[in-house]
Amino acid sequence: MLRHRLYITRALCQFMACKLSTGLFRNILKTKHPTGDMWYTRSCLQSILAVTMAPRPFSSSQPRDYSLPNTSWSSEMLRLYEHYNIMCEVETERGDKIKGQWTRLPSYNRFLKYAPGGQYLSKLLLAKARLFTRNIEEQGAGFEYVVFENKQEKTCVCVFQAGHLLEGPPGHVHGGAIATIIDSVTGTHATCHSGPAMTANLTINYRSPIPLGSVVLVHSSLDKIEGRKIFISCQVTSSDGSKLHTEATALFIRLFETTY
Numbered sequence: 034m035l036r037h038r039l040y041i042t043r044a045l046c047q048f049m050a051c052k053l054s055t056g057l058f059r060n061i062l063k064t065k066h067p068t069g070d071m072w073y074t075r076s077c078l079q080s081i082l083a084v085t086m087a088p089r090p091f092s093s094s095q096p097r098d099y100s101l102p103n104t105s106w107s108s109e110m111l112r113l114y115e116h117y118n119i120m121c122e123v124e125t126e127r128g129d130k131i132k133g134q135w136t137r138l139p140s141y142n143r144f145l146k147y148a149p150g151g152q153y154l155s156k157l158l159l160a161k162a163r164l165f166t167r168n169i170e171e172q173g174a175g176f177e178y179v180v181f182e183n184k185q186e187k188t189c190v191c192v193f194q195a196g197h198l199l200e201g202p203p204g205h206v207h208g209g210a211i212a213t214i215i216d217s218v219t220g221t222h223a224t225c226h227s228g229p230a231m232t233a234n235l236t237i238n239y240r241s242p243i244p245l246g247s248v249v250l251v252h253s254s255l256d257k258i259e260g261r262k263i264f265i266s267c268q269v270t271s272s273d274g275s276k277l278h279t280e281a282t283a284l285f286i287r288l289f290e291t292t293y
């Protein structure tokens with residue numbers, strides 16, 4: 034009975050939130066930008082994100098936290114997950130648990146129901162839109178990954194296990210899939226540090242192929258910030274760090290004026 038009441042309350046809240054946000058979008062989108070480029074202007078994106086960003090984009094609630102271990106994770110993936118997860122909480126001399134240097138980031142969940150960029154998709158399709166890296170339902174088939182952030186050192190590390198649907202050269206990971214995980218990790222890093230940001234440039238050097246099914250580490254370091262520009266460098270290495278697979282540099286442009 035209580036569960037039913039909860040479902041009804043949640044459904045009502047979702048309905049009202051949806052009505053409110055689509056109304057706001059309609060009003061925002063009616064205002065034509067002087068350049069005529071009304072869909073993709075920064076001010077437009079900023080207004081939309083400003084009214085809808087209220088909960089932080091990385092949340093462990095809806096619809097599911099994809100960054101948590103599942104049965105497809107190999108022992109190496111679990112070992113590395115534990116290695117970083119254990120450093121997210123430390124014990125003081127008095128035995129209290131306090132926050133450690135690292136933070137596990139819950140998976141990013143899409144926070145907009147309808148976005149202006151999807152103008153050519155029907156509302157039905159748009160409502161189904163998913164983050165590219167989280168769109169394969171079968172566990173272990175695509176991108177299995179978890180990102181940890183170290184705010185003090187301005188670094189992130191991602192433990193990434195590449196599934197069989199990411200094949201490029203036989204038995205190895207597709208270069209586009211590698212670019213995707215690099216973009217996602219550095220994009221997550223930029224967004225966590227400075228708020229929503231878009232990739233302006235991504236330069237990649239592929240040094241050695243990544244065997245399909247293997248677990249690699251994606252290291253992201255924030256090099257510098259110049260105004261709205263966030264410069265990040267990235268290395269993909271074997272899980273023990275001995276082999277360099279890929280290196281990259283990325284430039285992100287912050288969409289908001291203020292950081293959060």
Ligand SMILES: CCCCC/C=C\C/C=C\C/C=C\C/C=C\CCCC(=O)SCCNC(=O)CCNC(=O)[C@H](O)C(C)(C)COP(=O)(O)OP(=O)(O)OC[C@H]1O[C@@H](n2cnc3c(N)ncnc32)[C@H](O)[C@@H]1OP(=O)(O)O
Nearest residue numbers: 075090141216217220221224229230231232233234262286
């Ligand atoms: C739909 C928006 C979503 C935003 C994300 C929001 C939330 C995300 C939340 C969580 C993230 C979670 C996970 C992350 C997962 C994936 C991340 C994927 C990220 C992407 O996959 S994202 C798609 C690919 N990405 C694009 O589709 C961008 C297309 N592009 C543009 O939309 C514009 O181009 C933009 C906005 C980049 C800039 O436009 P703008 O009008 O705001 O700024 P402007 O042009 O004035 O540039 C300001 C200063 O940056 C310099 N600058 C600009 N571009 C440069 C370049 N390429 N090289 C060198 N310098 C550059 C200028 O020279 C100037 O420099 P200066 O100030 O010194 O003059």
